[in-house]
Amino acid sequence: MYSLKNLTIKSFHEGLTAKKFSALEVTRVFFDHIKETDKKIGAYLSLNEEGAIKTAERVDLAISQNEPVGALAGVPIAVKDNILIKALPATAGSKSLEGHIASYSAGVIQKLKKELVTFLGKTNLDEFAMGSSTENSGFHLTRNPHDLDRVPGGSSGGSAAAVASHQAVAGLGSDTGGSVRQPAAFCGVVGLKTTYGSVSRSGLIAMASSLDQIGPIAKTVEDVAMLFRAIAGGDDYDATNSNPEYGEELLNPSLEKIRALTVGIPSEYFPKELDEEIGKAVDGVVMDLQGLKINFKKITLPHTKYALPCYYIIMPAEVSSNLARFDGIRYSRIEEKRLNAKNLREIYTHQKGEGFGTEAKRRVILGTFVLSSGYYDAYYQKAQQVRTLIKQDFDEAFKKVDVILTPVTPTLPFRIGEKISDPYQMYLSDIFTIPVNLAGLPAVSIPVNDWNKGDGSLPVGFQLIGRHFREADILGVGQYYEKIAK
Ligand code: GLN
Secondary structure, three states: OOOHHHOOHHHHHHHHHOOOOOHHHHHHHHHHHHHHHHHHHOOEEEEOHHHHHHHHHHHHHHHHOOOOOOOOOOOEEEEEOOEOOOOOEOOOOOHHHOOOEOOOOOHHHHHHHHOOOEEEEEEOOOHHHOOOOOOOOOOOOOOEOOEOOEOOOOOOHHHHHHHHOOOOOEEEEEEOOOOOHHHHHHHOOEEEEOOOOOEOOOOEOOOOOOOOEEEEEEOOHHHHHHHHHHHEEOOOOOOOOOOOOOOHHHOOOOHHHHHOOEEEEEHHHOOOOOOHHHHHHHHHHHHHHHHOOOEEEEEOOOOHHHHHHHHHHHHHHHHHHHHHHOOOOOOOOOHHHHHHOOOHHHHHHHHHHOOOOHHHHHHHHHHHHHHOOOOHHHHHHHHHHHHHHHHHHHHHHHHHOOEEEEEOOOOOOOEOOOOOOOHHHHHHOOOOOHHHHHHOOOEEEEEOOOOOOOOOOOOOEEEEEEOOOOHHHHHHHHHHHHHHHO
16 A cells, blocks of 8 residues: 555556556545645645546546556646646736636646646745745745744745645746745755756746746655656747757666766855754765765855845846736736726726735836836846856856755745745845856755654755756766665
8 A cells, every 4th residue: 555655756656557556546535635734734725626536537547448658647746826727726826816717738737738647736836936935925824844833935835845745746836046946945855946948938927037947846856857857848839948858867867977977066055154954964965975986076156146136136127027917907806896997007006006915016116127227237237247157157167067066045944934024034045046047057956854754853955956958967966865865
């Protein structure tokens, strides 16, 4: 028999095809578990019970007729509520989109539908993916399953908490500045920020289009690699997708090749403010990997300190443009109010004034300011130039090393309410993840301590950053780490 705790994509597939259980049976157990535990955790915004059961029945039928099914068939997953699934709610965590039903499915969802993946429901997030704690959701809080008084991280806090509390086998999130990796680290699960252009952004409610990427969250690096392989590649609706090919090496990395990689340790990612426990945990990872005979080298990424200010100019500029579409003419919250409005201002007041939360408003205002005439050159253009310097730091580093190892976050999961009134402190949560988005690189967050240990300690993650489209390197090192660390 299985237990939800031990179910991974891999073990689900093995059990299903060996007919140890049916997809329907497991799906029902997941919904029972969600209904029992989600009152406490708050991972989901909406459930897709009917749709999930239909898919599970289809998978079971295929298996009963001995038809071959793929490795993801029937796998119950949780999807962040800024990724569209046709005919299901899509709010992006914003009151302004309450009641909105998606009219089409995102590129990644179409790919997963072909694999007969089961979608359990849509998960909570910071409004429009803006935040690091999921406290900016327009609907409710999500709690960290390891300590209910703490945040799960954000903005994909719902998906990370769902996987960590066994309310889904795996999940999808989106990462603009750390939103897959930081909640994965806080919840003790694995999260991959994919190379910019490797996964379709079609049907992802855009936050900052030059930074956004959808990425998988799961319990093991191997599962993340499987889900990534399934969603990677383009479609006709994302012009920035490079349509990359990813082969078998993602799933079966060779130890010989992994040992031939050199891992860089950038001094800028180990400042004196780094939490002591995190510093120690990451040192332990380096020792474990040295045990595998992987080589290490000290490197430097000198422009790292400019990444946060640079991101907080480019990102809001793009946010202000992307959020302009929610003007109340399209995506109207309450149709009647739109029809009865006396003028445009009343429509905006209703849609944005009442529909957007504080953080969304702050970023729209900031973004409009840095793009305005007279300030564009001083802020936006300057930030674009700094972005190039940050990318060049990585280009230089990747001449000497193949993979870069860093902490994911400067602190352990913080308490609910601790940072919500101090945006600058909240923004600092992402200082180790943001440079990766500015440079468009892939990076994975992997738990240091065994996520299932259950001794009350809080999870700590480490980050592996790779060259563009070299997810195989970071996931390969990660898969071997996982073998020796458990
Ligand atoms: N926490 C960062 C922000 O608020 C990153 C968000 C994200 O990656 N979506 O901008």
